[in-house]
Amino acid sequence: MDEPGRSATDASESDSDVSRKLVGIVKAHDVRLTGSAAGVVAAGGSLSIHNGGCGPVLTNGDVTITNGGCGPLIAKGNVSIEKGGTQAVIAAGGATIGRNAFVGVVASPNVTIEDGGRVLLDSPKAIAVGAGVGLGVALLTRLLKR
Numbered sequence: 001m002d003e004p005g006r007s008a009t010d011a012s013e014s015d016s017d018v019s020r021k022l023v024g025i026v027k028a029h030d031v032r033l034t035g036s037a038a039g040v041v042a043a044g045g046s047l048s049i050h051n052g053g054c055g056p057v058l059t060n061g062d063v064t065i066t067n068g069g070c071g072p073l074i075a076k077g078n079v080s081i082e083k084g085g086t087q088a089v090i091a092a093g094g095a096t097i098g099r100n101a102f103v104g105v106v107a108s109p110n111v112t113i114e115d116g117g118r119v120l121l122d123s124p125k126a127i128a129v130g131a132g133v134g135l136g137v138a139l140l141t142r143l144l145k146r
Contacts, residue, residue, distance in 0.1 A: 015045075018052075026054075030061070033068070041070070046077070049084070062093070065101075079108070081117075 016028035023038040030045040038054035041047060046061035049068040057063065057070050062077035065084040072088045073079065079091045082098035088105040089095050095108035099116035106122045113119055121129060 031059075047075075063091075 015030045016026050017032045017034070018026060018036045018038065019034045021036045023036060025040050025042075026033075026038050027042045029043065030047075031041055031043045032048045032050075033041075033052040033054060034050050036052040038052075041054045041057045041059070043057075043059040043061065045059070047057060047059045047063045049063075049065045049070065051067045053069045055071040057073040057075070059074070060076045063073060063075045063079045065079075065081045065086070067082075068084045070086050073086050073090070075089070075091045075093070077091070078093035078095070079089050080096045080098065081101040081103065083100045085102035086104070089103055089108065091106075091108040093108070094110035094112065095103075095106050096112045096114065097103055097106070097117035097119055098114045101117045102120075103118075104120045106119050111119070111122050113122075
C-alpha cells in the first residue's frame with residue numbers, strides 16, 4: 001500500500017502507513033497519514049496526520065495532527081494539534097491546541113491552548129451553550145403549546 005502516487009479506496013491492515021494517496025476508509029491499529037486524504041479513519045491504536053487530512057476519526061489511542069486536519073474526532077487518548085484543525089474533539093485524555101491550530105468544540109478533562117491556538121467552545125462553554133439552547137427550546141415549546 002505504500003506505492004507513491006497510487007490511489008486506493010480501502011486500506012485495512014494491522015498498521016497502516018498511507019503516503020501520498022486518496023483513501024476512502026482506513027481501519028487499522030496504528031494509522032499514519034502523510035500527504036494523504038482519507039474519508040473515515042478507525043484506529044485501534046494511535047493516529048498521526050502530517051500534511052494531510054481525513055473525515056471523521058474514531059481511535060482508541062492518541063491523535064497527533066501537524067499541518068493537517070480532520071472532521072469530528074473521538075479519541076480515548078490525548079489529542080495534539082499544531083498548524084491544523086478539526087471540527088470537534090472529544091478526548092478522554094488531554095487536548096493540546098498548539099500554535100496556528102483551530103478547533104470548533106473541545107470536550108476533554110484537560111484542555112491546553114498554546115499561544116496562537118484558537119478554540120471556539122471548550123468544555124465549560126460547550127456545556128453552558130448546550131444547557132442554554134435546551135432551556136430555550138423547552139420554553140419555546142411550552143409557549144407554543146398554549
